[in-house]
Amino acid sequence: MRFGITFFPTVGPEHRGAADYYDEAIELAVLADKLGFHHVKTVEHYFFAYGGYSPDPVPLLTAIARSTEQIRVATGAVIPAFNHPVQLAARLAVLDNLSRGRLDVGFGRAFLPDEFAAFEVPLDESRARFEEGVRAIERLWTEEDVVWEGSFHRFGPVTLLPRPYQRPHPPVFVATASSPASAHAAGLAGRGLQGVPAISGRQGFLDILAAYREGWAEGGGEPGRESVQISFGLFLDEDGEEARRLGRYDEEQYSERIAVATRAWGKARSADYPGYERLEEAGKLLHFDRRLKENQILAGSPDEVIGQLKEVADWYGEDITLSFTVHSGNLPLETSARTLRLFAERVAPALAR
Known part of the structure; x- marks a missing residue:
């Protein structure tokens, strides 16, 4: 089991400045590198306090890669x-070279109707555009004189420069919040999986994981070589009650901001997103204590979080990489730094034993 961190901002200008958020993210990434964490990851979102300070992961991850030595950077x-x-293949290839081959690339479909509207992309084209885009990028990374005749893009013959540092290309992951079909397709294609049990729930993620492993086997993947990254919120303090107080506050801010970002689902509908109209109520449905009890959030003293993670390993397997959301921007920098240090000094060694 390996451990990394995720930066998912849920703040806007009315809460704090973007420059301060980025400075703190880089400082935490440097600390995580020194403490031996596996990766640092961030998202792509637009317009809202929910993720909007990370409209393009590449610049921030580039700054992090040039400030660190060993930690991997991941989208x-x-x-x-x-x-x-x-353009996307080229930007990622530059980052792979600037990081000297420390890049993992997660691709996602997005799910906020306002983002699709701004890019003039129909929600019903989400899945098809995702598949075409990932396949085109993989070819651009690995082939010369690429000619592409797709449903949405046509180009070529072109040979991408620079070539990726990693050969044949950086590890590719598929991010899915609730779709076993997407997970199965990822496994079948030999790609990794990025999941969020806090969204899908325990049984939902078990279904996603089973579909992924089934697809991996059907695609001829070597048993035990699957790549699975799972994200959790993490709040640690010597005083477990203080950790839960901090976690509850951060979860309240997250709930308010995802509710605003998903409001458009009150009217939007798409066959590519069955059931997503319920996201309009997301802010009202999130409940910290229930999610903590179900290990969808990790919060408490080091010993309490060790117990949670043992249960997580029992549910999902020990051959997974956990990614902890530690920098939403709602809590002080020193709080996030304390969480990282306590995990590296107290939790990770106990799990290794």
């Missing part, structure tokens, strides 16, 4: 539907 995720495949 979680970039959105092919909103980017031309040549």
Whole structure:
């Protein structure tokens, strides 16, 4: 089991400045690198306090890569539907070179109707654009004189420069919040999986994981070589009650901001997103204590979080990489730094034993 961190901002200008958020993210990434964490990951979102300070993961991850030595940098995720495949493949190839091969690339479909509207992309094209974009990018990374005749993009013959540092290309992951079908397709294609049990729930994620592993086997993947990253909120303090107080506050801010960002689902509908109209109520449905009890959030003293993580390993397997959301921007920098230090000094060694 490996451990990394995720930066998912849920703040806007009325809460704090973007420059301060980025400075603190880089400082935490440097600390995580020194403490031996596996990766640092961030998202692609637009317009809202929910993720909007990270409209493009590449610049922030580039700054982090040039400030660190060993920690991997990961997108979680970039959105092919909103980017031309040549541009996205090139930006990621530059980052792979600047990090000297420390890049993992997670691709996602996005799910906020306002983002699709801004890019003039129909929600019903989400899945098709995702598949076409990822396939085009993989070809651009690995082939020369690429000619692409797709449903949404046509180009070529072109040979991408620079070539990725990693050969044949950086590890590719598919981010899915609730779709076993997407997970199965990821496994079948030999790609990794990025999941969020806090969204899908325990049984929902078990279904996603089963579909992924089934697809991996059907695609001829080597048993035990699957790549699975799972994200959790993490709040640690020597005083478990203080950790839960901090976690509850951060969850309240998250709930308010995802409710605003998903409001458009009150009217939007798409066959590519069955049941997503319920997201309009997301802010009202999130409940910290229930999610804590179900290990959808990790919060407490080191010993309490060790107990939670043992249950997580029993549910999902020990061959997974956990990614902890530690920098939403709602809590002080020193609070996030304390969480990282306590995890590295107290929790990770106990799990290793």
